[in-house]
Amino acid sequence: MTKTREQLMVPRAEPRTYYDRPVLKKPVWKWYIPAYFFTGGMAGAAAPLSFAARVRGNRRLARRAGLVSLAGIAASPVFLIADLGKPGRWYNMLRVAKPTSPMSVGTWLISAFGPLTGAAVLSDLTGVFPGLGELCDALAAFIGPAVSTYTAVLTADTAIPAWHEAWRELPAIFAGGSAASAGAATVLITPAADAEPARRLVVLGSLMELGADRAMEERLGDLAEPYTSGKASTPAKAAKGLLAAGAALALAGRRRPLLGKAGAAATLAGVALTRWSIFQAGFESAEHPRFTVQPQRERISV
Amino acid sequence: MTDVTQRMGFFTDTTLCIGCKACEVACKEWNRVPEDGLNFLGHSYDNSGELGASTWRHVAFIEQKKPVNVETNGSASDMRWLMSSDVCKHCTNAACLDVCPTGALFRTEFDTVVVQADICNGCGYCVPACPFGVIDKREEDGRVWKCTLCYDRIGVGLEPACAKSCPTKSIQFGPLEELRTRARARVDELHERGVADARLYGDSPADGVGGMGAFFLLLDDPEVYRLPPDPVVTTRDLPSMWKAAGAAALGLAAAVAASVLGGRR
Ligand code: SF4
Ligand code: SF4
Secondary structure (H helix, E strand, O other), X not given: OOOOHHHHHOOOOOOOOOOOOOOOOOOOOOOHHXXXXXXXXXXXXXXXXXXXXXXXXXXXXXXXXXXXHHHHHHHHHHHHHHHOOOXXXXXXXXXXXXXXXHHHHHHHHHHHHHHHHHHXXXXXXXXXXXXXXXXXXXXXXXXXXXXXXXXXXXXXXXXXXXXXXXXXXXXXXXXXXXXXXXXXXXXHHOOHHHOXXXXXXXXXXXXXXXXXXXXXXXXXXXXXXXXXXXXXXXXXXXXXXHHHHHHHHHHHOXXXXXXXXXXXXXXXXXXXHHHHHHHXXXXXXXXXXXHHHHHXXXXXXX | OOOOOOOEEEEEEHHHOOOOOHHHHHHHHHHOOOOOOOOOOOEOOEOOOOOEOOEOEEEEEEEEEOOOOHHHHOOOOOEEEEEEEEEOOOEOOOHHHHHOOOOOEEEOOOOXXXXXXXXXXXXXXXXXXXXXXXXXXXXXXXXXXXXXXXXXXXXXXXXXXXXXXXXXXOEEEEEHHHHHHHHHHHHHHHHHOOOOOOEEEOOOOXXXXXXXXXXXXXXXXXHHHOOOOOOOOHHHHHHHHHHHHHHHHHHHHHHHHHHHHOOOO
């Protein structure tokens, strides 16, 4: 949709609202949810990293990526259950399997992924049932990318304008950040000589997240405002700086292991902050009715 | 007896509303909805603000500088007062129900949308999913609550408490098809009488939520009443969203493969 110069110069009429009160309800999710996006995403991406490293014969890297995956997926249910209004009823998630509910799909994904990762790591550490362990490792690697990206659908499948309208790019942002954080956490605990593939993953993942983020802001137009100004903008800007610096330092990590680890730490912080900023932008766009009313008004009056 | 094969709903004719809030009170009493603040908001006569976990009918008050029909009003005035009792829309395609991961939200035999309080675990997904900002979590309780269209009353052939208490029949309850016919006739009648502003909101099965089980006759744009002008059920885009996620997952796998298999070990 291109606008002529004349059209651009006419000031946009503020949409009409009911005493500027929000049309939508703000999400009731607390910080546990973006924390889970971080841990779950990292776990999902570390699984294929572990598998691929094993295939390539880099056992040190494979084992450590497996540990990252297990740590991430073990923390996840803690966050998820803590966020429930009735934590004691968490098992009601297992009553149904609903493809229309990304949360239901996710429940079943992590219910499969968690035990597979646990079994793979246990077998790797103890040497018991190596064949079965490798099978679990492969299956976890297969499911992992879905664990990292379904959360983007969960976020977008709401009426919150800054989330819903970003449905095209959010999955790539989540995928890129998951890859970067999985690589970064693995770099931190792996001897530098064995960590080269993980450092490369930090770079590729960060580029993917930064690129998708840029594409999202461009396509959103006016609706990018909750991301670029307001309370989400500070963490969003910091995240971009940290991801860029982290990727550059990770590249330097080839020669200087300490720089590589510093880059990994910056990357982890950057990925966490992106998730936090996306979360905040959603709240911001729900609080101001114009973000809800304006696009809908324009949609029906063309 | 109520014919259970029919879809039941509300038609709220806001031109008849006198802002008495009998519906808000009757709803609270019948459904034992807890008190949620005795506030002075400074927004005309509106003291409850919006629908929420403990406000299942909400009367909006809008004061406008716009001459009313002097003939019917009897006195010349340059001000008009719009009043409207809002409620859960009991959407044909209900986002809250689609996203609920426990099955706590379900569709009844009357085609209404109800939360089962003994199943809801307070995951909160339905709250940001609703395009009307209706359903919300009661923090002290942990679960979500909203209008049930008096599931207990209509099941035994009674009308919902709000409709029963409405002294002007601004809130009308009945089989949805009947209500739609009646509402269209009412708009025609108003247009004939010179009320050109009269329009229906939510009566069309072609809208973004497949038509609302509770729809309205309004005298101004929906957003003036805190109603979204073009609500769309978020799950309409879900297949495309899953495709985008699938592509991103493949991208992630490719990034891992390139990192590990391409280049030095
Ligand atoms: S108005 Fe909101 S709460 Fe009511 S049925 Fe529709 S989506 Fe659900
Ligand atoms: S809060 Fe309750 S009703 Fe709402 S989606 Fe979660 S389980 Fe379903």
